[in-house]
Amino acid sequence: MPSRFVVFTEAAGDAAVLFDLSLSVDVHVGSMEGSGEQAIGGVVTGAIGLGETVTWRARHFGVWFTMTSEISELDWPTWFVDRQVRGPFRRFVHEHQFEQLGETTRMTDTITLSSPIFGRAAEKLILVPYLRRLIQHRNRYLLAQLSGARTGTDEPVVVSPRDAALDELTYARALWARREPAAKIAVDAAVAGLLAGLDNGPLRELAGLPLTTGAFELGQLLDETLTALDPHYPAMTESDAIILTVRRYALRYAHGTLTAKQLSAWAHDTVGYDGPPVTYPIVNLDDDLDLEGSGVGRRSVDSDAVIREYLSSTSSVAARFRPHLPESS
Secondary structure (H helix, E strand, O other): OOEEEEEEEEEEOOHHHHHHHHOEHHHHHHHOHHHOOEEEEEOOOOEOOOOOEEEEEEEEOOEEEEEEEEEEEEEOOOEEEEEEEEOOOOEEEEEEEEEEEOOEEEEEEEEEEEOOOOOHHHHHHHHHHHHHHHHHHHHHHHHHHHHHHHHOOOOOOOOOHHHHHHHHHHHHHHHHHOOOOOHHHHHHHHHHHHHOOOOOHHHHHHHOOOOOOOHHHHHHHHHHHHHHHOOOOOOOOHHHHHHHHHHHHHHHHHOOOOOHHHHHHHHHHHOHHHOOHHHHHHHHHHHHHHHHHHOOOOOOOOHHHHHHHHHHHOHHHHHHHOOOOOOOO
C-alpha cells in the first residue's frame, strides 16, 4: 500500500502567481540547490506545461538518482499533477492545489508514493519525513521569490537556500533571547541548512531536536551551532535581539503570513518603546492603523512603506549576525 502525506502552505497573494512559480523549472532547481538537483532532459528551463516531461538528477541520502516526471493533469490556476514516468519509485504522484481565500492563497501539496528501496516501516519513518521537509523547504523558497516584489526592498528576490538557513538560525537565536517561540524555527533552519550543504555536529543535533526541548538546552545548542559555523560569531545584545526579532516578524509580513496590523500590534504589545528607536515606526504603525480604521486619521497609512523602510534600515544588522563561513564552505 503506498504512503501518502499532505503539506499545507498559506501565503498572501494571487493563486495564479504561485501556480506559475510552481511550474517553473528554474525556480525548482533554485529551491533544491542543496541536493545539486538539475534538469537534464525534456523541459530544462522556463515553465513546464501539460503533457510535457522533465528529467531530474539529484543527490539524496548520498546517492545520485534520476527521475522523469510528466505534467499529467493541469487546470490553470487551481490544479496540476506531476507523476513519475521513469525513476526510482514504484509510484510517485504529486498533486498541487491552489485555493484563493480572499487576499491569501492556500497551497496544498499531496504526495502519494511507494519505494522499492525502503521497507514499509522505513518508508514511513525516514523517507516520508525527509520528503515532507523537502516540500516545506521548496515552498518557503517559492514564498521568498514573492517577498522582494511585495516589499520593494533592496534585498535580492532570490535568496540562496544556504543563506536563508543561516539567517533563520540567527533569527531563532534572537527569538530565543526574547522568549518568543523559537524551537520550530531553529529545527527547520537546521534541517534546511543540512539540505543546503552545511554540516557540523551541533547542526545535526539541532535538526533532530524535539520541539518540546527546554529553553535552556535550545539556547545552548543554538549557540554551539552558530559558533561551529562561525568561530567569531558576535555576541548578541538585548538591543540586537529586539531588532532581529522585529525584523523576523516583518519578514513574515513580506512573505504574506502576517498582516501589517498583526505585526504592529505584536510589536506594540511586546516591544513597545523599551526597544531601540529604529523599531518605533513599527510600534507606531499599530496606532496609525487604528486611527485609519476609525476614520479619525486624516490620510491613509502606507504600511508597506513603513515595513519596507524597517527592513532596509536593519539589513546591516542582519548581515552582521549571519554566520560568516570559511571560503571553502
